[in-house]
Amino acid sequence: MxxxxxxxxxxxxxxxxxxxxxxxxxxxxxxxxxxxxxxxxxxxxxxxxxxxxxxxxxxxxxxxxxxxxxxxxxxxxxxxxxxxxxxxxxxxxxxxxxxxxxxxxxxxxxxxxxxxxxxxxxxxxxxxxxxxxxxxxxxxxxxxxxxxxxxxxxxxxxxxxxxxxxxxxxxxxxxxxxxxxxxxxxxxxxxxxxxxxxxxxxxxxxxxxxxxxxxxxxxxxxxxxxxxxxxxxxxxxxxxxxxxxxxxxxxxxxxxxxxxxxxxxxxxxxxxxxxxxxxxxxxxxxxxxxxxxxxxxxxxxxxxxxxxxxxxxAPDLPQHPWPATPVRRDFDEPVLPMEFQWLRSPEPERFMSLDARPGHLRLTGKASPGSWFEQALVARRQDAFVYRAETRMDFAPENIHQLAGLVCYYNAGKFHYLYVSVDDQGRRYIDIWSVEGDRDGFAVFPLSDSEPDNPGNPEPRYRLPDKGPVWLRAMADHQVLRFSWSTDGEDWTEAPVKLNYSLISDEAGIGEGSSFTGAFVGMCCHDTSGQDCAADFDWFDYEALN
CATH class of the missing domain: 2.115.10.20 (Glycosyl hydrolase domain; family 43)
Known part of the structure; x- marks a missing residue:
């Protein structure tokens, strides 16, 4: 043996x-x-x-x-x-x-x-x-x-x-x-x-x-x-x-x-x-x-x-397995599942609730995705090179300062964010907000079309119905990340961009000597208008695939 x-x-x-x-x-x-x-x-x-x-x-x-x-x-x-x-x-x-x-x-x-x-x-x-x-x-x-x-x-x-x-x-x-x-x-x-x-x-x-x-x-x-x-x-x-x-x-x-x-x-x-x-x-x-x-x-x-x-x-000890963490978390319990964390704040009740809408995690938007103070961002660690993460979100933004969605996050200077917001006419759309580590916090929005005569006023390419839930998905495969979304949970639209997932690492950007954490994937809501717009997440899936 x-x-x-x-x-x-x-x-x-x-x-x-x-x-x-x-x-x-x-x-x-x-x-x-x-x-x-x-x-x-x-x-x-x-x-x-x-x-x-x-x-x-x-x-x-x-x-x-x-x-x-x-x-x-x-x-x-x-x-x-x-x-x-x-x-x-x-x-x-x-x-x-x-x-x-x-x-x-x-x-x-x-x-x-x-x-x-x-x-x-x-x-x-x-x-x-x-x-x-x-x-x-x-x-x-x-x-x-x-x-x-x-x-x-x-x-x-x-x-x-x-x-x-x-x-x-x-x-x-x-x-x-x-x-x-x-x-x-x-x-x-x-x-x-x-x-x-x-x-x-x-x-x-x-x-x-x-x-x-x-x-x-x-x-x-x-x-x-x-x-x-x-x-x-x-x-x-x-x-x-x-x-x-x-x-x-x-x-x-x-x-x-x-x-x-x-x-x-x-x-x-x-x-x-x-x-x-x-x-x-x-x-x-x-x-x-x-x-x-x-x-x-x-x-x-x-x-x-x-x-x-x-x-x-292995040591001379009897094996002692533990129950596996479920792929799906339905947010039906009164406490957040233990694998999830948030950023910095000892007062999560200011931006997070599991009882405001029973069976959902409600995130109330606070500061921007680059904030070091109070972000409504709840995520779990990536623990496999290949994984699927998915959630169903209800979100009715009213102005351009309100956005919510699914984020693959390293820190305020390195993330990919599939988000929902509205344009100046109040029409919902979906886009990707990426901060790539070596741009000193400046973002790119890979799904936006720029009008040739007015490049400073990009027009959202992907519209969403004005009401109703949105399903969001992230598929990570080593150094490639793909986002997709659906309005019924059955027919999915895959974003026509392959994102560089290696950016979500210690070594990217300012480098290993100043970056010490790791990749997270999770849910977030941001509202810099001060109106406390909220997003409700019905469940969250995380499935390791390698």
Whole structure:
């Protein structure tokens, strides 16, 4: 009988910066959510093969309010741990990340259960990002984060800070020590501390979160250092082999199973064939890890720098599958299905309702598709290279500032939006609004005809009946996106354009160093007239086709 395998990624789609905690026979992975609300995704497994979305703990204003935060700010690199009968969650709420300065307040919240009400946050510091909390065997707790150095002429990735945390006082105490300044690869971040035998092990990510990414291990007998780097090289990297199916590998966390097997979870990306673009964003993968005779963690079977495997040996645990997420969501329940999120706001009741029209999701239009404040946009992650998304919408706009429809969204500067609106005479039409990433927010409207003598006044080409529902469909196939629509759910009109879907990726536009999320598909409504026009969505389908 062949050895059972786990196929990577274990969390497909936008699920970056994994941190893992084991509690008995249960495993929990926390991942970054950036500007998507509620903050932090936590997945649960009992066999490391099958995972379910269990919680998004940052779900109220006291814990997270990202209104006004730029794209790819918000929640970076959470750290989840369990000690003293509590779950401990450390997270950064980034308010600015481009330029010489970064505003990176770090917080701690706790909860007795993974899906309970988490405590109001404790502010830790703002000296850097990617924080974690280490619970030492002697009961002391240590806060570690990379340090951001804004001074000209200095390495902005200035090393790893260590400071003790006193939970009784709810604050950091004692001396701040820079315990590790990184290796020659640079961009040292994502520190995690572990204790094994008489050693403290420090795992960091280096090389940036793009195609030079890697995981580095160093160790010391003293928690304050000095730390020596593993002479074998990187624990994990894809940087030296562009043909590996898992690229951008790094930013990870080590853990043991109940029987003592060691694994690591890590970030990765799967670029489209022939393109260094990953519309699924940065995903989470798993690797089997062993300990060398001289006490260093190594990927099982790896020689030299560890290259991630697409399939890894499964642990000695019984399989534990979870019910599949339904293709269709009918919005008949009083709460939004868990796979959906929205942007930035802790007050979704201002633009979203499931009871205003029973059996429908009502979105009340707010700011524009480029807003960093309050958009009525509800979407779910893309988790397959090929998928179908579909919805039925009732929408009666009254002016040109009101539009609603189906959107394939990366951020305010990268999206394709199949929308319904009206012209100056109040006649409904359908068009596509695309912002292509490299045009500094400027849009194209591929279905509009421009009058030859008046190019500044495009005439809508595709009219709709003045009343009645509209069915909207998106078909994504790797780097190609096609939209279509119907007025009866049976006869469909396909838009006569093939859209470049690779634009909905980290690497498009301003690029991987400033874009950190992934592709979403969902429903939206916009009304900059201030009249709160609403769109009702009867259901939403998402079907992975590969």
């Amino acid at each position: 062949s050895e059972p395998k786990i196929r990577n990624p274990i969390l497909p789609g936008f699920n970056p910066d994994p941190s893992i905690a084991r509690v008995g026979d249960d495993f929990y992975i926390a991942t970054s959510t950036f500007e998507w609300y509620p903050g932090v995704q936590i997945h649960h497994s009992r066999d490391l093969r099958n995972w379910r979305l269990a919680a998004r703990p940052l779900n109220r204003t006291a814990l997270l309010d990202m209104r006004g935060s730029p794209d790819s700010c918000g929640v970076w690199a959470p750290c989840l741990s369990h000690a003293d009968g509590l779950f401990w969650l450390i997270y950064t709420d980034v308010k600015r990340h481009r330029g010489q300065n970064k505003d990176t307040p770090n917080y701690l919240t706790t909860c007795a259960t993974i899906d309970g009400e988490w405590s109001d946050p404790v502010y830790m510091n703002s000296s850097g990002f990617d924080p974690s909390l280490f619970h030492d065997d002697n009961g002391r707790k240590w806060f570690v984060n990379m340090v951001w150095d804004h001074r000209p002429g200095h390495n902005p990735f200035g090393g790893v800070y260590l400071q003790e945390y006193d939970h009784d006082q709810r604050r950091l105490v004692g001396e701040i020590t820079n315990i590790f300044r990184g290796t020659a690869l640079g961009l040292t971040e994502a520190p995690h501390l572990y204790r094994r035998d008489d050693w403290y092990y420090l795992v960091t990510a280096e090389g940036g979160t793009g195609y030079n990414h890697a995981m580095t291990v160093a160790r010391s007998r003293d928690i304050h250092g000095p730390y020596e780097v593993d002479p074998n090289g990187y624990l994990l990297t894809s940087k030296d082999d562009p043909d590996l199916p898992l690229q951008r590998s790094g930013h990870g966390d080590l853990f043991d199973t109940p029987s003592g097997e060691t694994y690591l979870v890590h970030l990765c990306g799967r670029p489209l064939d022939g393109l260094r673009r990953c519309p699924l964003g940065r995903e989470t993968a798993l690797q089997k890890t062993v300990w060398s005779e001289d006490g260093w963690p190594r990927l099982e079977g790896a020689v030299g720098d560890g290259q991630p495997a697409l399939e890894v040996p």
